[in-house]
Amino acid sequence: MSSTRDIDALIDLMARLPGLGPRSARRAVLHLIRKRALLLTPLADMMQTVAATARECINCGNVGTADICDICTSEKRANGEICVVEDVADLWAMERSGVFKGRYHVLGGTLSALDAIGPQELRIPRLLDRVRDEAVSEVILALNATIDGQTTAHYIADQLEGQVRLTSLAQGVPIGGELDYLDDGTITAAMRARKSI
């Protein structure tokens, strides 16, 4: 099928997206071809736009369309709190909850001896600079409850000890979570942090 070369190339590119294997990439491409005007062309145009404009904030690592992101430039967000997250996806999750009114610092991963990821790879030096240079009163370590996430949190806590208030997210049973589906670690943490009602 030589003249379907471009279609095959599109399938190969789509299959490199996280969560899409070869089979779902083929289904996605057929769907795109059927919805050419409504989906394929708008998607191609928007990808071109984002490719031309998207960049990482040089201050916090958030993704936006300027060198300094909206959150870092907003004076409203300068409340002295910095929430440290592993990934931009975690920042987005926080923003959807609307609970946090301060600024962020996106590490871009976790420390990992196995993958040779040290503090320099993780935007940690920039975090230490920010705590020194901005008027920061509290650093919230909102890292994932994994071994690497907690190792990273401990490392940052060591670096910042005595300079700023350090907190982490409470651990416990998620809203709507059924005990039967939770791992032992979560149940243990929830039990130890139990509160009077």
Place this chain on the structure above:
Amino acid sequence: MSSTRDIDALIDLMARLPGLGPRSARRAVLHLIRKRALLLTPLADMMQTVAATARECINCGNVGTADICDICTSEKRANGEICVVEDVADLWAMERSGVFKGRYHVLGGTLSALDAIGPQELRIPRLLDRVRDEAVSEVILALNATIDGQTTAHYIADQLEGQVRLTSLAQGVPIGGELDYLDDGTITAAMRARKSI
């Protein structure tokens, strides 16, 4: 996050692909932004190319880049056999197996009283024309083993009865299939079609 408007729009478009929900669309877009040169830009370019060139074959319904697809124009594929499939994805699966050397006819779905899909919606009239006009010796009804698929196969068989040899794919245990994971219908079909060894 007003200046991330384009990124949000890209996430919304990606979430409309089959198999991607909002969460996987967000992850895919972050991945695309990180792999801008290697993935986002090539993907946008290839989508534009495919949007400009992809079309359905007016003879068989296959997807290609010409009015008549490669398979319909290839004299090598004119062996008198037409394999009728529901969808282009099924045609691709057949081509990957390499077992079929004839031409195809893509219905574009199945008859469905519930969804008001009749023969006119399904490229069935065109199939009847092809059997009359091309030198067709055999029509292989390779429809899915679903109720709608089998209803559609029966309808086409009725229309073509006496004009051409009609066959369907053998039903049975898939290669590597474990009996324990198969539905009763497959096991029944495999048992009834059992062969001496």
